[in-house]
Amino acid sequence: MRLSVQAGAFDLGAESNAFAAAVPGAGAIVTFTGVVRGNGGALRAMEIEHYPGMTERAIGAMMAGARARWGLADALVIHRHGRLLPGEAIMMVAVAAAHRADAFAAAEFLMDYLKSRAPFWKREVSVTGAGWVAAQDADEAALARW
Amino acid sequence: MRLSVQAGAFDLGAESNAFAAAVPGAGAIVTFTGVVRGNGGALRAMEIEHYPGMTERAIGAMMAGARARWGLADALVIHRHGRLLPGEAIMMVAVAAAHRADAFAAAEFLMDYLKSRAPFWKREVSVTGAGWVAAQDADEAALARW
Amino acid sequence: MIDVLYFAWVRERIGLPREALETQAATVADLVAELVAREERYAMAFADLGSLRVALDQELSGFDAPLQGVREVAFFPPMTGG
């Protein structure tokens, strides 16, 4: 399993290929990629703050939990911080399992936990001003299914 | 939306990057890749037969349905036929939506329908013989949730 | 004339992937009965209709469906894509 919390961009394609090549025996690979939405030109940038140390600890625990629960062959999380522009990839998750149901469940679990339990805070800089993104009740509620 | 039913291999990374680059305004991209499992060395090859014409028609209808139901920004399906070796990618799905819940749901819907409603038939060639893969009741049952 | 296609183990049992037939069959079930009466290999292929699927002009259909206007009939086992 690999976790990278980084300021720089990552290459979705290269990461996907490297991940798949390392798990030739797994039948199902699911990836999720989160991208900065431009909101029709209104958003200028997304600034992501994080808590170094706790970020790695929290995500590592999520990944270990997902691996055990769904018998994953492997998992990958890359999450950026700093200033990102619309269209840039914020983060990606990749999971590999024997069967598709486990791979989809593990990827959704990781996304739900990353949203609400990994110490990142997003700030949107738009043409009319800047503000911290509020956590969504729906994201907190999504954790209940796990 | 793009659909390719092909004998040749595809490049997961290149396809993922091209797909993502074409939908910069979508916040969530999910991919699924199905890989031939070697079953610990027992499987020699997977042979995939299909029904040319109906395959494209059936998958095209699934993609149009998914796009309308989850408001997808885009969708991609690549599915191979012919003789594949363990570790080779059989197929991939990519979907892009504004939010992650829609992207995950659409990808799972497409996978469930591809499994049981796209005219492909898999034949496993193992060290002990060859045989057609039987459809799973669980795969048929998975359609009920949609 | 109607084109009849066979896939996977249906194709293997019957021994050919497709054939063009003259038939007066009104429904898919009538066509199956005609084929089964022809030769043992058809009887083997159509022994258990519950394990077969049928498509008419490339759309999944049922064994009681009428054949009028249909140009292509395909018989195959449950699909295993993905």
Place this chain on the structure above:
Amino acid sequence: MIDVLYFAWVRERIGLPREALETQAATVADLVAELVAREERYAMAFADLGSLRVALDQELSGFDAPLQGVREVAFFPPMTGG
């Protein structure tokens, strides 16, 4: 001495990302009360504890948790990762 860290708008309101404090506070709530009594900017940051989260030594915790043995306390709004 205990390290106290602030993130996102908590950091902005208090005006610094971290500080080392001498405190006799027995719980997180006691520490918050000490901070709020110090200056208005702390009172502003901690006005609504329901909109805040706390981590002790990098594990999410609660405001009634004891501080004994804790080396690092962090205050921040609900997380918005992913």
